[in-house]
Amino acid sequence: MSGKKREVTDVGTLKALAHPLRMKLYRLLFVAGTATASQLAEKVDEAVSLVSYHLRKLAEHGLIEAAEPRSEDARERWWQPASDGVSVRGEDFRDAPEKVAAHLAASRLFMAQRADMYRAYLDERAHWGPEWNEAAHDSESLTRLTASELAAFQQDLLDLLRKYDEAGRAREAAGDTEGREHVALHVYAFPFRV
Numbered sequence: 001m002s003g004k005k006r007e008v009t010d011v012g013t014l015k016a017l018a019h020p021l022r023m024k025l026y027r028l029l030f031v032a033g034t035a036t037a038s039q040l041a042e043k044v045d046e047a048v049s050l051v052s053y054h055l056r057k058l059a060e061h062g063l064i065e066a067a068e069p070r071s072e073d074a075r076e077r078w079w080q081p082a083s084d085g086v087s088v089r090g091e092d093f094r095d096a097p098e099k100v101a102a103h104l105a106a107s108r109l110f111m112a113q114r115a116d117m118y119r120a121y122l123d124e125r126a127h128w129g130p131e132w133n134e135a136a137h138d139s140e141s142l143t144r145l146t147a148s149e150l151a152a153f154q155q156d157l158l159d160l161l162r163k164y165d166e167a168g169r170a171r172e173a174a175g176d177t178e179g180r181e182h183v184a185l186h187v188y189a190f191p192f193r194v
Contacts, residue, residue, distance in 0.1 A: 006083035009092040016061040018106035034067040034080045
């Protein structure tokens with residue numbers, strides 16, 4: 001893995017990522033670090049051949065890559081993300097109508113999948129116990145900002161997230177794994193008028 005986010009700036013790569021199953025596979029692979037098509041197929045309840053096809057499509061666009069084998073079975077192909085996540089910025093897709101449409105479709109898919117993740121958490125919330133239920137949260141804040149203030153706020157949030165992520169990964173690498181779980185943080189900030 002390269003250690004930095006991959007900036008998706010072309011429609012072909014965006015469309016490759018913005019397929020419902022491919023995005024699920026990418027997210028699962030990102031969380032797992034490495035996995036085989038068989039392991040991922042079990043998690044998404046799809047045929048291994050279909051999952052293998054979609055993994056190859058992600059690889060064709062440089063989103064994932066072959067990983068070192070983790071078992072003695074030479075038939076198993078291991079995969080890993082090719083970067084430390086992806087970044088898709090709207091400004092890279094505004095110069096042509098087909099780019100705008102592709103970005104809109106991808107953004108809607110990403111939002112729908114994030115909402116599905118949160119719905120699944122809500123359905124399972126009782127099984128997480130009081131400590132996680134008190135720590136997990138959702139909120140809505142309605143503020144009055146300029147575009148530049150919102151951009152500065154976004155950067156502050158990203159810096160804070162990076163600080164916690166790096167510290168958590170360092171503690172985990174040092175053996176502090178008890179109670180550590182995957183945590184999704186979804187933040188939407190957008191203008192609206194009433």
